[in-house]
Amino acid sequence: MPYHVQFPGFGWEFDINPIAFSIGDYKVYWYGIIIACGLLLAVLYAWKSAPRYKVDGSKLVNCVFAGMITGIIGARLYFCFFKWDYYGQNPIEILYINNGGLAIYGGIIGAIISTVIYCKVKKLNIAKVFDVCAPGLFIGQAIGRFGNFVNVEVYGGETNSLFGMSINGAAPVHPLFLYESIWNVIGLVILLLIRDKKKNDGQVFCFYIFWYSFGRLFLEGMRNPNYILYVIPNVLGISQLVAILFMIAAVSAFVVLQVKAKKESEM
Numbered sequence: 001m002p003y004h005v006q007f008p009g010f011g012w013e014f015d016i017n018p019i020a021f022s023i024g025d026y027k028v029y030w031y032g033i034i035i036a037c038g039l040l041l042a043v044l045y046a047w048k049s050a051p052r053y054k055v056d057g058s059k060l061v062n063c064v065f066a067g068m069i070t071g072i073i074g075a076r077l078y079f080c081f082f083k084w085d086y087y088g089q090n091p092i093e094i095l096y097i098n099n100g101g102l103a104i105y106g107g108i109i110g111a112i113i114s115t116v117i118y119c120k121v122k123k124l125n126i127a128k129v130f131d132v133c134a135p136g137l138f139i140g141q142a143i144g145r146f147g148n149f150v151n152v153e154v155y156g157g158e159t160n161s162l163f164g165m166s167i168n169g170a171a172p173v174h175p176l177f178l179y180e181s182i183w184n185v186i187g188l189v190i191l192l193l194i195r196d197k198k199k200n201d202g203q204v205f206c207f208y209i210f211w212y213s214f215g216r217l218f219l220e221g222m223r224n225p226n227y228i229l230y231v232i233p234n235v236l237g238i239s240q241l242v243a244i245l246f247m248i249a250a251v252s253a254f255v256v257l258q259v260k261a262k263k264e265s266e267m
Helices: 030-053 057-081 091-095 104-122 126-144 146-150 176-197 203-221 238-266
Strands: 003-007 012-016 019-023 026-029 230-232
Touching: 019 030, 026 030, 030 057, 030 126, 030 146, 057 091, 057 104, 057 126, 104 126, 104 238, 126 146, 126 176, 126 203, 146 176, 176 203, 203 238, 230 238
Parallel strands: none
Antiparallel strands: 003 012, 019 026
């Protein structure tokens, strides 16, 4: 269904139809198109960056495409797992990803697994490949979040802030999709400024994981409580718990790589 979206603080308003066009009875949604554009730009950036960091560009592209496929599968399965009361009764709808419903942490896990396997088989430096891909991940996610905008989803509670977004004339709410997109752009800029200062391969990817998870930790807390799956009722959501675990893993891995680099320099 079409939506009327307003940003009163800026005087903007949009009439949004999630359906881009139809081919016969099959509907093509803007959500899928935007996600695909974000993924394509992420791949192109990684491919262009590969020679600079002495990574085989053709192998990297194959690795990234494999990661995209497993990432989408992981993102969908993660999303459906936590809504199994519905999808367990309608399993065929698990395949309807064009309607939305992808969880980024499931995507990250799926992509990491396939990347590790691919690098092992093709004898690529796993840590270096992750570092080359990290900026592209920020790019893809910053763009991809606007797929949530055209689906009119991923928003928080009511707000009087300048960025408040009104949906079909309702009270303005926090546009979390926009906040996360901006957070990813800031992370990308910082990463590009500091990536050549790393002491060891893998630390750039650790920064990506930490930065993204740190943002999600707070943004998830701003969601409408009716859309949060809680571990601790009204205190800690599942996505926040996962964000904390990812942050701990990223910091731990960063420190281990830092110590390893120091020891190698002293030898």
